[in-house]
Amino acid sequence: MYLLFTILSLLNSATSFNLINGISNYFQKTNKQMINVKSMQFNLNKDSLWLSYPLKTTSFKDLSNKIPQTHRLVKCKVFEEDKSRL
Amino acid sequence: MKKINPDYRLFFNFFQVKTTFFTGNRLEIVTIANNILNNEPSFVILDCYTNVMSWDPIEGIQKANCKIKKKITNTKYNVNLDLKNKDDKILTNIFNLESFKTKIKKNVLPEFSIDPNYICYFKNHPKGYNLLFNKKQIDKKVILLKNINLKHDIYTTYIKELEHAFVYPQEMNFKVFLE
Numbered sequence: 001m002y003l004l005f006t007i008l009s010l011l012n013s014a015t016s017f018n019l020i021n022g023i024s025n026y027f028q029k030t031n032k033q034m035i036n037v038k039s040m041q042f043n044l045n046k047d048s049l050w051l052s053y054p055l056k057t058t059s060f061k062d063l064s065n066k067i068p069q070t071h072r073l074v075k076c077k078v079f080e081e082d083k084s085r086l
Numbered sequence: 087m088k089k090i091n092p093d094y095r096l097f098f099n100f101f102q103v104k105t106t107f108f109t110g111n112r113l114e115i116v117t118i119a120n121n122i123l124n125n126e127p128s129f130v131i132l133d134c135y136t137n138v139m140s141w142d143p144i145e146g147i148q149k150a151n152c153k154i155k156k157k158i159t160n161t162k163y164n165v166n167l168d169l170k171n172k173d174d175k176i177l178t179n180i181f182n183l184e185s186f187k188t189k190i191k192k193n194v195l196p197e198f199s200i201d202p203n204y205i206c207y208f209k210n211h212p213k214g215y216n217l218l219f220n221k222k223q224i225d226k227k228v229i230l231l232k233n234i235n236l237k238h239d240i241y242t243t244y245i246k247e248l249e250h251a252f253v254y255p256q257e258m259n260f261k262v263f264l265e
Binding site: 040041042043044047048049050052054059063068069074 | 092093097098100101103104105117118119122123127128130165195198209210214241243246249250251259260261264
């Protein structure tokens, strides 16, 4: 979830232009080298949102092709009981 | 109380993320899949909409692909997302949520909130990414949303009706290992 390789995200300030370019260039360079960065800390603000949908059975095959071949879709649930259902 | 049966599920996860240098919003489309060999679950990010630069192991550096407006208060949770084209021009609105926070707090199951976070994947890229986090920080009650008015055009042919909508009230800290 939590996204992960959100390694980047960025900037709202116009004054950050040079920084953006610098970072962009850095990552373009490291992209080719397969990323120099070994790890990165990232913090999620409060109020991260989750919306949950059951899949249609007709979409199972298509979605299975969108995930790594080493994995298979799995049934899961979010809450123990039904109180939270909309 | 009626039991919920396990099912194949798709999730929309919207959040603001901060690193030392960067701040931005993301809407990730996510599912849960198990490793065939050891049965360990993982979140798999299927798509990502963000209003800032991003990186992923398939496409590398990516520009912001959408414009996001949000209004999140103690009572409201509203998010609006407009898709951009390659010229950075707004194409169309693809996600609009208007909702209210309830006073109801609920525990989510660790098989959803904790277990799939240890190794995450991006689309069908074979390499997973390890995440380090504090279970106790994540394993807290969520706040349910109500009076939900949601219109979107994302994976609509894949999903049934919206089942749950909730918010984690706390901040969360993760460390992702890229090797």
